[in-house]
Amino acid sequence: MAKIKSVYVCQSCGTQSPKWIGKCPACDEWNTYVEEQVGGAAEKELTNWREEGAKTGGSKAVRLHEIEANSEKRIITYDQELNRVLGGGIVHGSMVLIGGEPGIGKSTLMLQLALSSKRLKVLYVSGEESQQQIKMRAQRIGQSSENCFILAETSTQNIFNHIREIQPHILVIDSIQTLSTPRIESAAGSVSQVRECTAELLKFAKESNTPVFLVGHITKEGGLAGPKVLEHMVDTVLQFEGDRHLAYRILRTVKNRFGSTSELGIYEMQSTGLREVSNPSEILISQREEDSPGVAIGASIEGNRPLLIEIQSLVSTASYGTPQRNSNGFDGKRLNMLLAVLEKRGGFRLSSQDVFLNVAGGIKIEEPALDLAVCASLVSGLHDSPISDQTAFAAEVGLGGEVRAVNRIENRISEAEKLGFKEIFISKYNMKGLDQKKYSIKIRAFSRLTDVFGELLG
DSSP states (O other): OOOEEEEEEETTTOOEESSOOSBOTTTOOBSOEEEEEEEHHHHHHHHHHHHHHHHHOOSOOOOGGGSOOOOOOEEOOSOHHHHHHHTSSEETTOEEEEEEOTTSSHHHHHHHHHHHOTTSOEEEEESSSOHHHHHHHHHHHTOOOTTEEEEEOOBHHHHHHHHHHHOOSEEEEEOGGGOBOTTSBSOTTSHHHHHHHHHHHHHHHHHHTOOEEEEEOBOTTSSBSSOTHHHHHSSEEEEEEOOTTSSEEEEEEEEETTSOSSOEEEEEEETTEEEEOSOHHHHHSOOOSSOOTTEEEEEEEETTEEEEEEEEEEEEEOSSSSOOEEEESSOHHHHHHHHHHHHHTSOOOOTTEEEEEEEGGGOOOOOGGGHHHHHHHHHHHHHTOOOOTTEEEEOEEOTTSBEEOOSOHHHHHHHHHHTTOSEEEEEGGGOTTOOGGGOOSEEEEESBHHHHHHHHHO
Protein backbone atom coordinates (compact mmCIF):
# COMPACT_ATOMS: atom_id res chain seq x y z
CA MET A 1 0.00 0.00 0.00
CA ALA A 2 1.38 3.37 -1.02
CA LYS A 3 2.31 5.73 1.76
CA ILE A 4 -0.07 8.63 2.27
CA LYS A 5 1.67 11.98 2.42
CA SER A 6 0.26 15.35 3.39
CA VAL A 7 1.09 18.88 2.37
CA TYR A 8 -0.28 22.26 3.37
CA VAL A 9 -1.98 24.20 0.57
CA CYS A 10 -2.89 27.89 0.62
CA GLN A 11 -6.64 28.21 -0.01
CA SER A 12 -6.14 31.64 -1.55
CA CYS A 13 -3.46 31.07 -4.20
CA GLY A 14 -2.69 27.32 -4.13
CA THR A 15 0.93 27.53 -2.93
CA GLN A 16 2.11 24.33 -1.23
CA SER A 17 4.27 24.02 1.87
CA PRO A 18 5.62 20.95 3.72
CA LYS A 19 4.58 22.49 7.04
CA TRP A 20 1.91 24.89 8.31
CA ILE A 21 2.81 28.59 8.22
CA GLY A 22 0.71 31.53 9.34
CA LYS A 23 1.32 33.93 6.46
CA CYS A 24 1.49 32.78 2.84
CA PRO A 25 4.72 34.05 1.23
CA ALA A 26 3.10 34.15 -2.21
CA CYS A 27 -0.14 36.10 -1.61
CA ASP A 28 0.53 37.54 1.88
CA GLU A 29 -2.75 36.13 3.25
CA TRP A 30 -2.98 34.96 6.86
CA ASN A 31 -4.27 31.60 8.15
CA THR A 32 -5.06 30.19 4.71
CA TYR A 33 -2.97 26.98 4.84
CA VAL A 34 -4.97 23.73 5.13
CA GLU A 35 -3.55 20.22 5.31
CA GLU A 36 -4.36 18.03 2.29
CA GLN A 37 -3.42 14.43 1.68
CA VAL A 38 -1.59 13.36 -1.45
CA GLY A 39 -0.45 9.98 -2.66
CA GLY A 40 -2.22 6.75 -1.73
CA ALA A 41 -5.13 5.58 -3.88
CA ALA A 42 -5.50 8.88 -5.67
CA GLU A 43 -1.87 8.89 -6.82
CA LYS A 44 -2.06 5.26 -7.89
CA GLU A 45 -5.21 5.93 -9.93
CA LEU A 46 -3.56 8.94 -11.57
CA THR A 47 -0.50 6.83 -12.46
CA ASN A 48 -2.73 4.17 -14.03
CA TRP A 49 -4.47 6.80 -16.14
CA ARG A 50 -1.12 8.14 -17.37
CA GLU A 51 0.02 4.66 -18.36
CA GLU A 52 -3.27 4.04 -20.15
CA GLY A 53 -2.93 7.35 -22.01
CA ALA A 54 0.59 6.46 -23.10
CA LYS A 55 -0.66 3.15 -24.55
CA THR A 56 -3.53 4.69 -26.51
CA GLY A 57 -1.35 7.51 -27.85
CA GLY A 58 -3.88 10.33 -27.27
CA SER A 59 -4.64 12.86 -30.01
CA LYS A 60 -2.58 13.21 -33.18
CA ALA A 61 -0.62 16.31 -34.13
CA VAL A 62 -1.53 17.75 -37.55
CA ARG A 63 -0.21 20.61 -39.64
CA LEU A 64 -1.94 23.94 -39.33
CA HIS A 65 -3.01 24.12 -43.00
CA GLU A 66 -4.60 20.67 -42.73
CA ILE A 67 -7.11 21.85 -40.13
CA GLU A 68 -10.51 22.74 -41.60
CA ALA A 69 -11.52 26.27 -40.66
CA ASN A 70 -15.24 25.71 -40.16
CA SER A 71 -17.28 28.50 -38.62
CA GLU A 72 -18.37 27.60 -35.11
CA LYS A 73 -22.03 26.76 -34.64
CA ARG A 74 -23.61 28.40 -31.62
CA ILE A 75 -26.68 27.64 -29.55
CA ILE A 76 -28.93 30.69 -29.73
CA THR A 77 -30.84 31.05 -26.47
CA TYR A 78 -34.01 32.99 -25.76
CA ASP A 79 -31.96 35.36 -23.58
CA GLN A 80 -30.70 38.01 -26.01
CA GLU A 81 -28.60 39.70 -23.33
CA LEU A 82 -26.76 36.43 -22.62
CA ASN A 83 -26.27 35.85 -26.35
CA ARG A 84 -24.70 39.30 -26.69
CA VAL A 85 -22.34 38.81 -23.76
CA LEU A 86 -21.22 35.38 -25.00
CA GLY A 87 -20.46 36.78 -28.45
CA GLY A 88 -23.55 35.60 -30.32
CA GLY A 89 -24.65 32.46 -28.49
CA ILE A 90 -23.30 29.42 -26.65
CA VAL A 91 -20.37 27.70 -28.34
CA HIS A 92 -20.45 23.89 -28.34
CA GLY A 93 -17.88 22.42 -25.97
CA SER A 94 -17.23 25.71 -24.19
CA MET A 95 -16.96 26.22 -20.44
CA VAL A 96 -18.43 29.41 -18.97
CA LEU A 97 -17.77 30.60 -15.41
CA ILE A 98 -20.25 33.04 -13.83
CA GLY A 99 -19.28 34.82 -10.62
CA GLY A 100 -21.09 37.28 -8.41
CA GLU A 101 -22.05 38.23 -4.88
CA PRO A 102 -24.49 36.09 -2.88
CA GLY A 103 -28.12 36.85 -3.72
CA ILE A 104 -27.30 38.80 -6.88
CA GLY A 105 -29.23 36.35 -9.12
CA LYS A 106 -26.70 33.84 -10.51
CA SER A 107 -28.85 30.79 -9.80
CA THR A 108 -31.95 32.55 -11.12
CA LEU A 109 -30.16 33.41 -14.36
CA MET A 110 -28.98 29.82 -14.86
CA LEU A 111 -32.38 28.34 -14.01
CA GLN A 112 -34.07 30.68 -16.49
CA LEU A 113 -31.57 29.53 -19.13
CA ALA A 114 -32.33 25.88 -18.33
CA LEU A 115 -36.12 26.37 -18.43
CA SER A 116 -36.17 28.52 -21.58
CA SER A 117 -34.14 26.00 -23.64
CA LYS A 118 -37.17 23.79 -24.22
CA ARG A 119 -35.79 21.96 -27.28
CA LEU A 120 -32.54 21.04 -25.56
CA LYS A 121 -31.97 18.68 -22.66
CA VAL A 122 -30.44 20.62 -19.78
CA LEU A 123 -29.03 19.04 -16.64
CA TYR A 124 -29.05 21.49 -13.72
CA VAL A 125 -26.80 20.23 -10.93
CA SER A 126 -27.16 22.01 -7.60
CA GLY A 127 -24.88 21.41 -4.64
CA GLU A 128 -26.41 24.18 -2.54
CA GLU A 129 -30.19 23.68 -2.84
CA SER A 130 -32.54 20.74 -2.73
CA GLN A 131 -34.79 19.78 -5.62
CA GLN A 132 -37.81 21.19 -3.76
CA GLN A 133 -36.13 24.57 -3.37
CA ILE A 134 -35.34 24.72 -7.08
CA LYS A 135 -38.95 23.75 -7.84
CA MET A 136 -40.14 26.69 -5.72
CA ARG A 137 -37.88 29.07 -7.65
CA ALA A 138 -39.14 27.70 -10.96
CA GLN A 139 -42.73 28.30 -9.87
CA ARG A 140 -41.84 31.86 -8.91
CA ILE A 141 -40.25 32.42 -12.31
CA GLY A 142 -43.36 31.00 -13.96
CA GLN A 143 -41.56 28.77 -16.46
CA SER A 144 -41.44 25.04 -17.02
CA SER A 145 -39.73 22.61 -19.36
CA GLU A 146 -39.97 18.85 -19.84
CA ASN A 147 -36.32 18.71 -20.91
CA CYS A 148 -34.93 20.32 -17.74
CA PHE A 149 -33.48 17.76 -15.33
CA ILE A 150 -32.68 18.75 -11.73
CA LEU A 151 -29.99 16.92 -9.76
CA ALA A 152 -28.97 17.70 -6.17
CA GLU A 153 -25.51 16.15 -5.95
CA THR A 154 -21.95 17.15 -5.00
CA SER A 155 -19.91 14.08 -6.00
CA THR A 156 -18.49 14.29 -9.51
CA GLN A 157 -18.57 10.50 -9.81
CA ASN A 158 -22.35 10.43 -9.32
CA ILE A 159 -22.79 13.48 -11.55
CA PHE A 160 -21.02 11.80 -14.46
CA ASN A 161 -23.15 8.67 -13.97
CA HIS A 162 -26.28 10.82 -14.45
CA ILE A 163 -24.68 12.58 -17.42
CA ARG A 164 -24.11 9.24 -19.17
CA GLU A 165 -27.75 8.34 -18.53
CA ILE A 166 -29.38 11.65 -19.55
CA GLN A 167 -26.94 12.79 -22.30
CA PRO A 168 -27.69 16.51 -21.82
CA HIS A 169 -27.06 19.20 -24.44
CA ILE A 170 -26.18 21.78 -21.75
CA LEU A 171 -24.77 21.18 -18.26
CA VAL A 172 -25.14 23.71 -15.41
CA ILE A 173 -23.15 23.34 -12.17
CA ASP A 174 -24.28 25.44 -9.19
CA SER A 175 -21.73 25.85 -7.75
CA ILE A 176 -18.22 24.60 -8.50
CA GLN A 177 -17.10 25.21 -4.89
CA THR A 178 -19.55 22.58 -3.60
CA LEU A 179 -18.29 19.71 -5.78
CA SER A 180 -15.79 17.09 -4.68
CA THR A 181 -14.01 14.26 -6.45
CA PRO A 182 -12.89 10.99 -4.78
CA ARG A 183 -9.50 11.39 -6.48
CA ILE A 184 -8.60 14.21 -4.06
CA GLU A 185 -8.65 13.60 -0.30
CA SER A 186 -9.58 17.10 0.84
CA ALA A 187 -12.70 19.02 1.74
CA ALA A 188 -15.05 20.46 -0.89
CA GLY A 189 -14.19 24.02 -1.79
CA SER A 190 -10.46 23.63 -1.26
CA VAL A 191 -8.03 24.70 -3.94
CA SER A 192 -7.22 21.11 -4.91
CA GLN A 193 -10.89 20.07 -5.15
CA VAL A 194 -11.94 23.11 -7.20
CA ARG A 195 -9.02 22.67 -9.58
CA GLU A 196 -9.55 18.92 -10.05
CA CYS A 197 -13.34 19.12 -10.42
CA THR A 198 -12.98 21.87 -13.02
CA ALA A 199 -10.41 19.80 -14.90
CA GLU A 200 -12.79 16.81 -15.02
CA LEU A 201 -15.67 18.96 -16.27
CA LEU A 202 -13.40 20.64 -18.82
CA LYS A 203 -12.34 17.27 -20.17
CA PHE A 204 -16.00 16.23 -20.44
CA ALA A 205 -16.94 19.47 -22.24
CA LYS A 206 -14.19 19.15 -24.83
CA GLU A 207 -14.63 15.43 -25.47
CA SER A 208 -18.45 15.43 -25.65
CA ASN A 209 -18.75 18.91 -27.25
CA THR A 210 -21.24 19.86 -24.50
CA PRO A 211 -21.28 23.43 -23.15
CA VAL A 212 -20.84 23.64 -19.37
CA PHE A 213 -21.85 26.57 -17.15
CA LEU A 214 -20.14 26.90 -13.77
CA VAL A 215 -21.47 29.17 -11.02
CA GLY A 216 -18.63 30.44 -8.82
CA HIS A 217 -18.44 32.16 -5.46
CA ILE A 218 -16.45 35.35 -4.92
CA THR A 219 -14.18 36.45 -2.11
CA LYS A 220 -14.68 39.50 0.12
CA GLU A 221 -12.34 41.43 -2.21
CA GLY A 222 -14.66 40.73 -5.16
CA GLY A 223 -12.50 38.16 -6.98
CA LEU A 224 -13.54 34.63 -7.86
CA ALA A 225 -12.96 32.17 -5.05
CA GLY A 226 -10.56 29.32 -5.63
CA PRO A 227 -7.26 29.12 -7.49
CA LYS A 228 -6.45 31.70 -10.14
CA VAL A 229 -5.88 28.86 -12.60
CA LEU A 230 -9.67 28.35 -12.57
CA GLU A 231 -10.13 31.49 -14.69
CA HIS A 232 -7.40 30.33 -17.08
CA MET A 233 -8.96 26.91 -17.58
CA VAL A 234 -12.43 28.09 -18.64
CA ASP A 235 -13.24 29.68 -22.00
CA THR A 236 -15.42 32.54 -20.74
CA VAL A 237 -15.61 34.40 -17.43
CA LEU A 238 -18.72 36.46 -16.72
CA GLN A 239 -19.20 38.79 -13.77
CA PHE A 240 -22.75 39.32 -12.51
CA GLU A 241 -22.75 42.57 -10.57
CA GLY A 242 -25.07 45.20 -9.19
CA ASP A 243 -26.42 46.57 -5.95
CA ARG A 244 -28.85 44.19 -4.25
CA HIS A 245 -30.86 47.22 -3.12
CA LEU A 246 -31.38 48.30 -6.74
CA ALA A 247 -33.39 46.47 -9.38
CA TYR A 248 -30.81 46.40 -12.16
CA ARG A 249 -28.07 43.83 -12.72
CA ILE A 250 -25.08 43.99 -15.06
CA LEU A 251 -23.66 40.86 -16.72
CA ARG A 252 -20.14 41.85 -17.74
CA THR A 253 -17.59 39.86 -19.76
CA VAL A 254 -14.17 39.51 -18.14
CA LYS A 255 -12.74 36.89 -20.50
CA ASN A 256 -14.11 35.44 -23.73
CA ARG A 257 -12.25 33.24 -26.19
CA PHE A 258 -15.14 33.40 -28.66
CA GLY A 259 -16.06 37.08 -28.65
CA SER A 260 -15.45 40.57 -27.33
CA THR A 261 -14.67 41.27 -23.67
CA SER A 262 -16.29 44.71 -23.76
CA GLU A 263 -19.92 43.55 -24.02
CA LEU A 264 -22.43 43.73 -21.19
CA GLY A 265 -26.00 42.64 -20.60
CA ILE A 266 -28.50 44.48 -18.43
CA TYR A 267 -31.31 42.83 -16.46
CA GLU A 268 -33.99 44.01 -14.11
CA MET A 269 -34.68 41.86 -11.06
CA GLN A 270 -38.42 41.39 -10.59
CA SER A 271 -40.55 39.14 -8.40
CA THR A 272 -40.91 36.78 -11.37
CA GLY A 273 -37.19 36.58 -12.12
CA LEU A 274 -34.76 38.50 -14.31
CA ARG A 275 -36.16 40.59 -17.15
CA GLU A 276 -33.99 41.54 -20.12
CA VAL A 277 -33.55 45.28 -20.66
CA SER A 278 -33.37 45.84 -24.42
CA ASN A 279 -33.03 49.65 -24.24
CA PRO A 280 -30.90 50.46 -21.18
CA SER A 281 -30.68 54.19 -21.98
CA GLU A 282 -34.30 54.63 -20.92
CA ILE A 283 -33.69 53.19 -17.45
CA LEU A 284 -30.36 54.99 -16.95
CA ILE A 285 -31.96 58.39 -17.52
CA SER A 286 -34.31 59.61 -14.81
CA GLN A 287 -37.70 60.95 -15.78
CA ARG A 288 -37.84 64.56 -14.54
CA GLU A 289 -40.63 67.08 -14.79
CA GLU A 290 -38.19 69.99 -14.78
CA ASP A 291 -34.47 70.56 -15.32
CA SER A 292 -32.33 70.00 -12.21
CA PRO A 293 -28.94 71.56 -11.39
CA GLY A 294 -26.00 69.18 -11.39
CA VAL A 295 -27.47 66.75 -13.93
CA ALA A 296 -25.89 66.03 -17.33
CA ILE A 297 -26.37 63.23 -19.87
CA GLY A 298 -23.30 61.49 -21.30
CA ALA A 299 -23.13 59.23 -24.35
CA SER A 300 -21.12 56.11 -23.59
CA ILE A 301 -20.46 52.84 -25.43
CA GLU A 302 -20.10 49.40 -23.86
CA GLY A 303 -19.04 46.86 -26.46
CA ASN A 304 -21.33 47.39 -29.44
CA ARG A 305 -24.06 49.02 -27.38
CA PRO A 306 -24.39 52.81 -27.01
CA LEU A 307 -25.73 53.99 -23.67
CA LEU A 308 -27.04 57.39 -22.58
CA ILE A 309 -26.11 57.74 -18.92
CA GLU A 310 -27.20 60.33 -16.42
CA ILE A 311 -24.47 61.96 -14.32
CA GLN A 312 -25.61 63.56 -11.07
CA SER A 313 -23.45 65.80 -8.90
CA LEU A 314 -23.87 67.81 -5.72
CA VAL A 315 -21.41 70.62 -4.99
CA SER A 316 -21.64 72.45 -1.67
CA THR A 317 -19.41 74.42 0.67
CA ALA A 318 -17.25 72.16 2.86
CA SER A 319 -18.37 72.08 6.48
CA TYR A 320 -15.06 70.68 7.72
CA GLY A 321 -11.43 71.51 7.04
CA THR A 322 -10.90 68.93 4.28
CA PRO A 323 -13.48 68.85 1.44
CA GLN A 324 -15.06 65.50 0.68
CA ARG A 325 -14.69 63.78 -2.70
CA ASN A 326 -17.14 60.89 -3.10
CA SER A 327 -18.13 59.14 -6.32
CA ASN A 328 -20.49 56.26 -7.00
CA GLY A 329 -20.12 54.42 -10.31
CA PHE A 330 -17.26 56.64 -11.52
CA ASP A 331 -13.51 56.38 -10.93
CA GLY A 332 -12.59 58.52 -7.92
CA LYS A 333 -9.07 59.27 -9.19
CA ARG A 334 -10.41 60.47 -12.52
CA LEU A 335 -12.91 62.67 -10.68
CA ASN A 336 -10.04 64.31 -8.77
CA MET A 337 -8.21 64.89 -12.07
CA LEU A 338 -11.25 66.57 -13.65
CA LEU A 339 -11.72 68.74 -10.57
CA ALA A 340 -8.09 69.86 -10.86
CA VAL A 341 -8.58 70.67 -14.56
CA LEU A 342 -11.70 72.72 -13.80
CA GLU A 343 -9.83 74.56 -11.04
CA LYS A 344 -6.68 75.28 -13.04
CA ARG A 345 -7.92 75.68 -16.63
CA GLY A 346 -11.52 76.79 -16.06
CA GLY A 347 -11.09 79.05 -13.07
CA PHE A 348 -13.85 77.37 -11.03
CA ARG A 349 -13.31 77.45 -7.26
CA LEU A 350 -13.79 73.81 -6.30
CA SER A 351 -10.94 73.29 -3.85
CA SER A 352 -13.11 74.34 -0.89
CA GLN A 353 -16.25 72.50 -2.02
CA ASP A 354 -17.64 69.11 -1.09
CA VAL A 355 -18.22 67.12 -4.28
CA PHE A 356 -20.54 64.11 -4.55
CA LEU A 357 -20.88 62.37 -7.92
CA ASN A 358 -23.32 59.60 -8.83
CA VAL A 359 -23.99 57.58 -11.98
CA ALA A 360 -27.74 56.96 -12.09
CA GLY A 361 -29.01 53.39 -12.25
CA GLY A 362 -26.21 51.82 -10.20
CA ILE A 363 -24.02 51.17 -13.26
CA LYS A 364 -20.22 51.51 -13.18
CA ILE A 365 -18.60 53.29 -16.12
CA GLU A 366 -14.88 53.83 -16.74
CA GLU A 367 -14.99 55.22 -20.28
CA PRO A 368 -13.26 58.63 -20.69
CA ALA A 369 -16.00 59.76 -23.10
CA LEU A 370 -18.04 60.75 -20.04
CA ASP A 371 -15.47 63.38 -18.98
CA LEU A 372 -17.30 66.29 -20.59
CA ALA A 373 -20.62 65.21 -19.06
CA VAL A 374 -19.00 64.97 -15.62
CA CYS A 375 -17.44 68.44 -15.97
CA ALA A 376 -20.74 69.91 -17.15
CA SER A 377 -22.54 68.28 -14.22
CA LEU A 378 -20.01 69.65 -11.71
CA VAL A 379 -20.14 73.22 -13.05
CA SER A 380 -23.93 73.07 -13.20
CA GLY A 381 -24.04 71.97 -9.56
CA LEU A 382 -21.51 74.63 -8.53
CA HIS A 383 -23.47 77.52 -10.10
CA ASP A 384 -26.86 75.94 -9.34
CA SER A 385 -27.67 76.41 -13.03
CA PRO A 386 -29.56 73.52 -14.70
CA ILE A 387 -28.60 72.08 -18.08
CA SER A 388 -31.34 71.35 -20.58
CA ASP A 389 -32.50 67.72 -20.50
CA GLN A 390 -32.39 67.82 -24.30
CA THR A 391 -28.57 68.15 -24.32
CA ALA A 392 -26.07 65.28 -24.36
CA PHE A 393 -22.26 65.21 -24.11
CA ALA A 394 -19.65 62.91 -25.65
CA ALA A 395 -15.99 63.94 -25.33
CA GLU A 396 -12.84 63.34 -23.32
CA VAL A 397 -11.17 66.13 -21.35
CA GLY A 398 -7.38 66.51 -21.32
CA LEU A 399 -5.14 67.98 -18.63
CA GLY A 400 -4.70 71.16 -20.67
CA GLY A 401 -8.44 71.80 -20.71
CA GLU A 402 -8.82 70.59 -24.29
CA VAL A 403 -11.85 68.67 -25.51
CA ARG A 404 -10.53 65.47 -27.07
CA ALA A 405 -12.15 63.22 -29.66
CA VAL A 406 -13.67 59.82 -28.81
CA ASN A 407 -14.21 56.76 -30.97
CA ARG A 408 -17.45 55.69 -32.69
CA ILE A 409 -19.01 59.12 -32.44
CA GLU A 410 -21.65 58.21 -35.06
CA ASN A 411 -23.16 55.57 -32.77
CA ARG A 412 -23.31 58.01 -29.87
CA ILE A 413 -24.99 60.70 -31.97
CA SER A 414 -27.51 58.23 -33.41
CA GLU A 415 -28.45 56.96 -29.92
CA ALA A 416 -28.95 60.51 -28.64
CA GLU A 417 -31.07 61.34 -31.69
CA LYS A 418 -33.16 58.18 -31.25
CA LEU A 419 -33.97 59.11 -27.65
CA GLY A 420 -35.17 62.57 -28.64
CA PHE A 421 -32.23 64.80 -27.68
CA LYS A 422 -32.05 68.13 -29.51
CA GLU A 423 -28.29 68.78 -29.34
CA ILE A 424 -25.05 67.01 -28.47
CA PHE A 425 -21.68 68.52 -27.47
CA ILE A 426 -18.67 66.76 -29.01
CA SER A 427 -15.03 67.47 -29.78
CA LYS A 428 -14.09 69.61 -32.77
CA TYR A 429 -11.68 66.87 -33.84
CA ASN A 430 -14.56 64.41 -34.25
CA MET A 431 -16.04 66.50 -37.06
CA LYS A 432 -13.60 65.22 -39.66
CA GLY A 433 -15.44 62.84 -41.97
CA LEU A 434 -18.72 63.27 -40.06
CA ASP A 435 -21.79 63.77 -42.28
CA GLN A 436 -24.02 66.16 -40.35
CA LYS A 437 -26.78 66.14 -42.97
CA LYS A 438 -28.00 62.66 -42.03
CA TYR A 439 -28.68 63.74 -38.42
CA SER A 440 -31.58 65.88 -37.28
CA ILE A 441 -29.93 66.49 -33.91
CA LYS A 442 -27.85 69.66 -33.61
CA ILE A 443 -24.14 68.88 -33.30
CA ARG A 444 -22.06 71.38 -31.30
CA ALA A 445 -18.29 71.01 -31.67
CA PHE A 446 -15.70 72.57 -29.32
CA SER A 447 -11.94 72.35 -28.83
CA ARG A 448 -11.61 73.99 -25.40
CA LEU A 449 -13.40 73.36 -22.13
CA THR A 450 -13.85 77.09 -21.52
CA ASP A 451 -15.76 77.43 -24.80
CA VAL A 452 -18.20 74.72 -23.70
CA PHE A 453 -19.01 76.49 -20.44
CA GLY A 454 -19.23 79.84 -22.19
CA GLU A 455 -21.98 78.33 -24.31
CA LEU A 456 -23.75 76.60 -21.40
CA LEU A 457 -23.56 79.40 -18.85
CA GLY A 458 -23.71 82.31 -21.28
